[in-house]
Amino acid sequence: xxxxxxxxxxxxxxxxxxxxxxxxxxxxxxxxxxxxxxxxxxxxxxxxxxxxxxxxxxxxxxxxxxxxxxxxxxxxxxxxxxxxxxxxxxxxxxxxxxxxx
Numbered sequence: 001x002x003x004x005x006x007x008x009x010x011x012x013x014x015x016x017x018x019x020x021x022x023x024x025x026x027x028x029x030x031x032x033x034x035x036x037x038x039x040x041x042x043x044x045x046x047x048x049x050x051x052x053x054x055x056x057x058x059x060x061x062x063x064x065x066x067x068x069x070x071x072x073x074x075x076x077x078x079x080x081x082x083x084x085x086x087x088x089x090x091x092x093x094x095x096x097x098x099x100x101x
Contacts, residue, residue, distance in 0.1 A: 037074035043086055044072040050090040060089035 016022075019030040047057055047068075054068040061082070070076045071086075078086065087094055 032077065033074070036077040039077055039083065040072045040074040043078075043083075046087065046090050046092055047072070050092070052090060057086065057089060061085045 015027070015030070020026040047054070052060075054072070055065045058065045058068045063082075067076075068086075071078050071082075084094065
């Protein structure tokens with residue numbers, strides 16, 4: 001990784017060098033894996049904050065503990081519908097806002 005005083009100088013160039021240009025199969029695969037990891041971390045943090053076990057969350061959304069575990073570990077990326085059901089089951093909400101231009 002290209003760094004200068006522990007700061008990335010051109011992250012796009014680093015990603016391109018490691019995983020190819022945007023739109024290439026390698027880059028698409030990397031992006032999907034990154035989104036799955038990030039989504040899993042968001043849901044893991046939300047579940048822990050709500051003090052809910054994986055088993056309890058699975059029961060609330062009519063799923064399995066292993067499915068929740070696979071999401072939290074970034075092995076799979078849940079559908080948008082499942083993501084919303086999980087967030088709702090944890091007593092949270094998602095707010096979509098349009099940026100001010």
